[in-house]
Every structure is written in structure tokens, then in C-alpha cells.
Amino acid sequence: MKIKIALIAVLALAAGWLQADSLPDESLGLSKTSVYEDPVPPEFAYSDLPPKKSGVLPRFWEEAPPQIPHKVDKLIPITVKLNKCLECHDTPDDIGDKVKGEPTPMPESHYVKEGKDMTMSSRRHFCTLCHVPQAGVTNLVGNTFKGD
Ligand code: HEC
Ligand code: HEC
Structure with missing residues (x-):
């Protein structure tokens, strides 16, 4: 029983530590917006020169x-x-x-x-x-x- 309680305590601590260390959505990868956003890229045009x-x-x-x-x-x-x-x-x-x-x-x-x-x-x-x-x-x- 004591071992179980100790284990739960360790896991709870670890979970807390993981949470505190998690990255905000905007800091994942090189994108400057949240991973949950779907930004529309600005319009651009290829050369129309012959x-x-x-x-x-x-x-x-x-x-x-x-x-x-x-x-x-x-x-x-x-x-x-x-x-x-x-x-x-x-x-x-x-x-x-x-x-x-x-x-x-x-x-x-x-x-x-x-x-x-x-x-x-x-x-x-x-x-x-x-x-x-x-x-x-x-x-x-x-x-x-x-x-x-
Ligand atoms: C009506 C003729 C014509 C057609 C069709 C054409 N090109 Fe060209 N292309 C040219 C001319 C003329 C130039 C060079 C302009 C200059 O040097 O002032 C050029 C330049 C290029 C260059 C740059 C070469 C360099 O020296 O840097 C590339 C690469 C190229 N064309 C690829 C293509 C591709 C791929 C296609 C098909 C999708 C294509 N071209 C269709 C006429 C054509
Ligand atoms: C597998 C890649 C590849 C494909 C496919 C390809 N090229 Fe190239 N091309 C190159 C590379 C790399 C160079 C520059 C090095 C060289 O001269 O081989 C080049 C150079 C050129 C040049 C410049 C020549 C010069 O003297 O400066 C022209 C024009 C050209 N390619 C046209 C075409 C056209 C048109 C097609 C399709 C029919 C085509 N290429 C397909 C890779 C490719």
C-alpha cells in the first residue's frame, strides 16, 4: 500500500512538472501562429512577362x-x-x-x-x-x- 501511494505521489509530481514545462501553441515550430489556427497565406502572382x-x-x-x-x-x-x-x-x-x-x-x-x-x-x-x-x-x- 505504501509503495502504491508513493508511486501515485511520484506520478502526480511528474505530471505537474510536465504541465509546467509545456510549450504555448505559438511556440511550436517556426510558424508564428497557434497550431490550431489556419492562417490564409497572402495573395501573390507569378510573372506575367512574356x-x-x-x-x-x-x-x-x-x-x-x-x-x-x-x-x-x-x-x-x-x-x-x-x-x-x-x-x-x-x-x-x-x-x-x-x-x-x-x-x-x-x-x-x-x-x-x-x-x-x-x-x-x-x-x-x-x-x-x-x-x-x-x-x-x-x-x-x-x-x-x-x-x-
Ligand atoms: C515562346 C518561347 C518559350 C517557351 C514556350 C518557353 N520559354 Fe523559357 N525562355 C524563353 C526565352 C526567350 C527566355 C530567355 C529570356 C532572355 O534571356 O532574355 C527563356 C528563359 C527560360 C529560363 C531561364 C534560362 C536562363 O538562362 O537562366 C528557363 C529555366 C526557362 N525559360 C524554362 C522554360 C520552361 C520550363 C518552359 C515550359 C514550361 C519554357 N521555358 C517555355 C522562351 C520560351
Ligand atoms: C532533373 C532536373 C532537371 C530537369 C527535369 C530539367 N532541367 Fe534544365 N537544368 C537543370 C540543371 C541542374 C541545370 C544547370 C546545370 C546544367 O547546365 O546542367 C539546367 C539548365 C537548364 C537551362 C540553362 C542552360 C544554360 O546554358 O544556361 C535551360 C534553358 C534548361 N535547363 C531548360 C530545361 C527545359 C526546357 C527542361 C524540360 C524539357 C529542363 N530544363 C528539364 C536541371 C533540370
Whole structure:
């Protein structure tokens, strides 16, 4: 009996200690609101600049997939049968020849060579797996990362 009472006392103490140490809802994770709230994110818009006018965006490091600087609303989704990006960017004869206002040719890494032929690698078909459009939004959480 004594052991039981002692055990209950210890458990009660532990429960009290846990309660005192519990975190307020607003301090869980990086979110600045309670986990029970469902905040509506601010509205944002992707670039509506057409490709010829968009220019290019800064690259964060040398091998980073460049971000899409122009509007893509009529170009996505990319499907197995339809990839409109290729209409402009699939120019293997011009690889490395970047002209302002003209589509940047997809690099050699996006092709497989068969003899003299360059066929686009099927692994690169879904461009938006790696290349994404950007919108001017304020960071939810600050970041000190600086690109090369
Ligand atoms: C009508 C032609 C056209 C289509 C279609 C098109 N693009 Fe572009 N894209 C351009 C042009 C032009 C530029 C470059 C603008 C410049 O350099 O001034 C560009 C730039 C880019 C860049 C930046 C390249 C760099 O040098 O930084 C990426 C990435 C890109 N496009 C991806 C895509 C993807 C993915 C799609 C399909 C969703 C697509 N583009 C469809 C014309 C096109
Ligand atoms: C698996 C990821 C991946 C996919 C899928 C992919 N790319 Fe890329 N892309 C990259 C990376 C990484 C680079 C930069 C390094 C390099 O040149 O290989 C790049 C570079 C580019 C460049 C810049 C070339 C230059 O000379 O500066 C263009 C344009 C481009 N990709 C277009 C496309 C298009 C269009 C598609 C779809 C048909 C596509 N990419 C699919 C990862 C990808």
C-alpha cells in the first residue's frame, strides 16, 4: 500500500512538472501562429512577362537549375504527350550560345548522344521538376543564405 501511494505521489509530481514545462501553441515550430489556427497565406502572382521581355533571373550557384523568368500559364501542365517548353528551348545546335531575349538552349546535360544525333534525355522531360517560376513574396521565415 505504501509503495502504491508513493508511486501515485511520484506520478502526480511528474505530471505537474510536465504541465509546467509545456510549450504555448505559438511556440511550436517556426510558424508564428497557434497550431490550431489556419492562417490564409497572402495573395501573390507569378510573372506575367512574356519570354522575350522577361530577361533571366540570378542563379544561386553554378550548377543550380535556373529559375523560369517568364510566364508559364499557357505552358503547363507538361504531360507525357505535350511539352510546350521544347518548342523554344530544344535547340541542340545552339548549345552554349546564349542570346538576350532568345530562349536559352537546354544544356548538353539534358541530352543523350547517339552517334551524331542529340536526343533529349527522357529524365529531363518534366522541366518543372527542377525549373520553377518565381513570385515576389515576403519570406515567412528569414534566411541568410547567399548564392555564389
Ligand atoms: C515562346 C518561347 C518559350 C517557351 C514556350 C518557353 N520559354 Fe523559357 N525562355 C524563353 C526565352 C526567350 C527566355 C530567355 C529570356 C532572355 O534571356 O532574355 C527563356 C528563359 C527560360 C529560363 C531561364 C534560362 C536562363 O538562362 O537562366 C528557363 C529555366 C526557362 N525559360 C524554362 C522554360 C520552361 C520550363 C518552359 C515550359 C514550361 C519554357 N521555358 C517555355 C522562351 C520560351
Ligand atoms: C532533373 C532536373 C532537371 C530537369 C527535369 C530539367 N532541367 Fe534544365 N537544368 C537543370 C540543371 C541542374 C541545370 C544547370 C546545370 C546544367 O547546365 O546542367 C539546367 C539548365 C537548364 C537551362 C540553362 C542552360 C544554360 O546554358 O544556361 C535551360 C534553358 C534548361 N535547363 C531548360 C530545361 C527545359 C526546357 C527542361 C524540360 C524539357 C529542363 N530544363 C528539364 C536541371 C533540370
